[in-house]
Amino acid sequence: MKIIELIQKKKLGKEHTKEEINFIIDALMNNTYADYQISAWLMAVYFQGLTEDETVYLTDALIQSGDIVNFEDLTSKIIDIHSTGGVGDKISITLIPLLVAAGVPIIKLLGPGLGYTGGTIDKLKSIPGFNTGLAISDMIRQLKSINVAISSNTHNIAPANRTLQAIKYTTSLMDSIPLITASVVAKKVATGAGNIIIDVKYGSGASLKTAEKAEQLANLIVKVGKKLNKSITTVITSMDEPLGRAIGNSIEVIEAIEFLKGKNQTSDLANLTYEFAAIALISLKRYNSIDEAKEYLKYLVTSGAALDKFRQLIKKQKGNCKVLDSYDIFELPQYKITCKAEQSGFVNRIDGYKIAYACKLLGAVRDKKNDDIDRSVGIYLNKKTGEYVNEGDILFTIYANKHEEIELVKEYCYNAFRISENQEQPKNIVYKVIRDDQNV
Numbered sequence: 510m511k512i513i514e515l516i517q518k519k520k521l522g523k524e525h526t527k528e529e530i531n532f533i534i535d536a537l538m539n540n541t542y543a544d545y546q547i548s549a550w551l552m553a554v555y556f557q558g559l560t561e562d563e564t565v566y567l568t569d570a571l572i573q574s575g576d577i578v579n580f581e582d583l584t585s586k587i588i589d590i591h592s593t594g595g596v597g598d599k600i601s602i603t604l605i606p607l608l609v610a611a612g613v614p615i616i617k618l619l620g621p622g623l624g625y626t627g628g629t630i631d632k633l634k635s636i637p638g639f640n641t642g643l644a645i646s647d648m649i650r651q652l653k654s655i656n657v658a659i660s661s662n663t664h665n666i667a668p669a670n671r672t673l674q675a676i677k678y679t680t681s682l683m684d685s686i687p688l689i690t691a692s693v694v695a696k697k698v699a700t701g702a703g704n705i706i707i708d709v710k711y712g713s714g715a716s717l718k719t720a721e722k723a724e725q726l727a728n729l730i731v732k733v734g735k736k737l738n739k740s741i742t743t744v745i746t747s748m749d750e751p752l753g754r755a756i757g758n759s760i761e762v763i764e765a766i767e768f769l770k771g772k773n774q775t776s777d778l779a780n781l782t783y784e785f786a787a788i789a790l791i792s793l794k795r796y797n798s799i800d801e802a803k804e805y806l807k808y809l810v811t812s813g814a815a816l817d818k819f820r821q822l823i824k825k826q827k828g829n830c831k832v833l834d835s836y837d838i839f840e841l842p843q844y845k846i847t848c849k850a851e852q853s854g855f856v857n858r859i860d861g862y863k864i865a866y867a868c869k870l871l872g873a874v875r876d877k878k879n880d881d882i883d884r885s886v887g888i889y890l891n892k893k894t895g896e897y898v899n900e901g902d903i904l905f906t907i908y909a910n911k912h913e914e915i916e917l918v919k920e921y922c923y924n925a926f927r928i929s930e931n932q933e934q935p936k937n938i939v940y941k942v943i944r945d946d947q948n949v
Contacts, residue, residue: 526566551677651825731944771811842908
């Protein structure tokens with residue numbers, strides 16, 4: 510078997526066998542063939558696609574390329590909620606303490622963010638001292654102690670996937686539905702959680718731009734999971750504009766803390782957090798009604814129970830808990846620039862991609878896995894879609910350390926806003942929930 514023959518086969522749209530997929534992943538792991546040959550195969554996959562069976566074969570090969578975590582008697586109780594990535598997506602930071610407060614064990618292995626979407630690990634690292642380098646054994650001990658543990662995915666978990674991800678990113682193949690499916694499902698199955706919920710994003714601030722594409726991905730994730738004996742729930746959500754008001758690293762953590770303190774309870778961030786948490790409780794058969802679950806979850810926030818769990822997590826992982834009381838503990842940027850609206854009217858759209866690109870110019874995200882990022886910079890949206898702004902009101906705020914980039918950042922941010930006389934109704938963030946081929 511030769512890689513060039515398999516490239517040719519997929520280029521002609523023919524279906525691979527399980528053995529051929531395994532050969533390709535073995536070649537990737539053993540460095541038997543050059544990266545450019547793997548890239549050529551990925552490009553053929555991008556244009557010709559993979560069948561459902563091929564996607565299952567690829568997913569399984571990625572899983573088998575490394576270790577599979579076994580939590581034994583804890584497995585059925587643990588839940589893992591994963592997002593395909595979006596601008597301002599700090600949902601894990603609000604969701605994890607809330608679910609832990611509800612008595613749900615959560616363990617998460619996360620990779621660094623690539624491109625313009627950022628990563629939860631990068632955000633948590635903005636908390637001084639927060640240790641994201643836990644070994645699996647340490648995570649299990651911590652899980653038994655406080656019901657939650659978070660670490661970087663530096664372990665031998667689906668290592669072939671990490672290599673494929675890097676090639677996909679550098680060759681602009683991040684929006685291939687079967688390749689996304691294999692990547693997401695492989696990571697989740699290999700990390701051992703018994704209950705999996707995937708947030709599938711679409712819109713200008715996500716890899717997939719339309720709800721239709723997101724639904725294709727969500728359905729395929731559920732089907733592949735089922736063939737690998739994992740029940741996966743997918744929630745399709747809109748990322749046409751940033752989630753919440755803060756985009757960056759430390760400022761996103763601050764926004765999440767504000768939510769956990771019981772503030773901004775009618776925001777899009779709050780709405781999505783409660784929706785996801787309620788779906789999780791229903792999937793665990795703790796509640797039958799979304800509304801009843803939400804009522805309980807809101808109590809956990811207003812009572813301070815969710816914030817207490819976040820404090821426990823920070824303390825256990827050696828972070829400075831003073832960040833919960835004083836945001837000056839975070840590394841602060843050199844410049845704070847408030848930018849005013851140039852006209853009056855309703856904000857009817859904020860382009861997620863343009864805001865994300867502006868953040869990238871500030872240095873908040875990375876292009877390559879080993880790039881340094883600036884966790885102190887970011888953009889705060891003082892006005893969101895549906896709100897009225899008067900000319901001269903602060904529209905957005907830039908936090909920066911590189912003065913030379915500020916004018917270009919301003920330009921991208923101003924261009925992201927669409928302001929008009931008439932108010933448009935904002936879209937529902939949650940488009941659809943899919944589980945085991947059943948639309949909810």
